[in-house]
Amino acid sequence: MSKTGPVTLDQSKGMDEFLKGLWNENPVFVQVLGMCPVLAVTNTVTNSLVMGVATSFVLVMSAIIVSATRNFIPKQVRIATYILFIATFVTMADYIIKAVSLSAHRSLGAFISLIVVNCIILGRAEAFSSRNKISDSIMDALGMGIGFTLAILMLGIVRETLGSGTFAGFPIFGSSFEPWVIMVLPGGAFFVLGFLLLAINAFNKRNMSGGT
Numbered sequence: 001m002s003k004t005g006p007v008t009l010d011q012s013k014g015m016d017e018f019l020k021g022l023w024n025e026n027p028v029f030v031q032v033l034g035m036c037p038v039l040a041v042t043n044t045v046t047n048s049l050v051m052g053v054a055t056s057f058v059l060v061m062s063a064i065i066v067s068a069t070r071n072f073i074p075k076q077v078r079i080a081t082y083i084l085f086i087a088t089f090v091t092m093a094d095y096i097i098k099a100v101s102l103s104a105h106r107s108l109g110a111f112i113s114l115i116v117v118n119c120i121i122l123g124r125a126e127a128f129s130s131r132n133k134i135s136d137s138i139m140d141a142l143g144m145g146i147g148f149t150l151a152i153l154m155l156g157i158v159r160e161t162l163g164s165g166t167f168a169g170f171p172i173f174g175s176s177f178e179p180w181v182i183m184v185l186p187g188g189a190f191f192v193l194g195f196l197l198l199a200i201n202a203f204n205k206r207n208m209s210g211g212t
Contacts, residue, residue, distance in 0.1 A: 021143025028151035048156030056145025
């Protein structure tokens, strides 16, 4: 019992760290972080997915390095060091995307490089990875990364479906469908994000009132 007890507790804690990023502390719908890519690249499902995966990759890799070196980095230079770690993995993500899909790389443009200044990544490095062990930091980063990806995918699906009548580039409506052009414009991003925030907050409030 004594051998399995601590493992079970560690697994439970790791799962809690993972799940919080999906809903209770979702970086987009709850913490309202990383709004630049959320509003800028969610005009298509493909762009949203690529940005989400790239951000998740940087989140996980930087969490591992920050957690592994947390006891060796002087406090005075920790932020600059974290940014250096993040920039290294963003550069790797940039090259990988360019090698896998040149069209996706061109569509995302400068927003790939701007992952460096995404406050979700630096925030998790400072608030969590620098204070916790590697395994917990990985689970936290995975939860936040997947939560971020799912959030921007929701925006991408709504905006591309209504704005272009397609899903990941494939037509889903007949020729009679008239695209809502506003959805692929910047204004559409604000409209869809506001609607989703309203719906999720109403859902959470209803659950809380129902539980009491």
